Amino acid sequence: MERNIIKVEKVKKYFSELLVLNDVSLKIQRSNVVVICGPSGCGKSTLLKCINGLEGLNSGDIIINGKSILDKKNLRAIRLELGMVFQQFNLFPHKTVLENIILSPIINLGVNKDEAIVNGRKLLERVGILQKENKFPSSLSGGQQQRVAIARGLAMQPKIMMFDEPTSALDPEMIKEVLDVMIELAHDGMTMIVVTHEMGFAKEVADKIVMMDEGRIIEESIPNEFFGNPKKDRTKHFLSKILK
Secondary structure (H helix, E strand, O other): OOOEEEEEEEEEEEEOOEEEEEEEEEEEEOOOEEEEEOOOOOOHHHHHHHHOOOOOOOEEEEEEOOEEOOOHHHHHHHHHOEEEEOOOOOOOOOOOHHHHHHHHHHHHHOOOHHHHHHHHHHHHHHOOOHHHOOOOHHHOOHHHHHHHHHHHHHHOOOOEEEEEOOOOOOOHHHHHHHHHHHHHHHHOOOEEEEEOOOHHHHHHHOOEEEEEEOOEEEEEEOHHHHHHOOOOHHHHHHHHHHOO
16 A cells, blocks of 8 residues: 555646745645644645645646556545545534534435444544533534544544634633544544644644645654754744744
């Protein structure tokens, strides 16, 4: 089995005239946690959207579990292998917490409703909010809603979970409850790509930290090297601002 579950190969992405991803290459091994950081507008979120097919590529390729994202026939299968958690929770407001979780497995995986409910309750227990299964999203805190969003992603039994700044819309006291769930996922061996400024999380669980700037990957290394001995001046400057 190929060790690298994701291979990003010389990807370029333009938004009209603006080059957002400039010759980006990245390999991610199974069960690894890769944290992507960098200043706003450097291409982090666009890279995630390219990996799950929400954005097309101008050149290059992305191989996920042996399947090229350029082959349109692969797109549905690839998306089923990827769970995605966004900055905004994107829960259906008119459905209960449990209904939010079981909807996609029933529709997209053909899971019967009783089985989906059993699995959904297990996931809610895993993220620590089983007692909220019959509540509507509007009655939950931001941290609780994000944990529901994580459970919803896990309900599709993905091989890879991707997180796009999952704590940036949360109040400080709610950040830890979401990061704790993500840390547990990492310890369970889930392959994860996390765009975040939470450097404590990166230090604790990342196998690799990737620094982006102006659409390029300028540095990637293990946490000890990234924080203890960054090679690029741009990385040093970024860390000096974010670790204050």
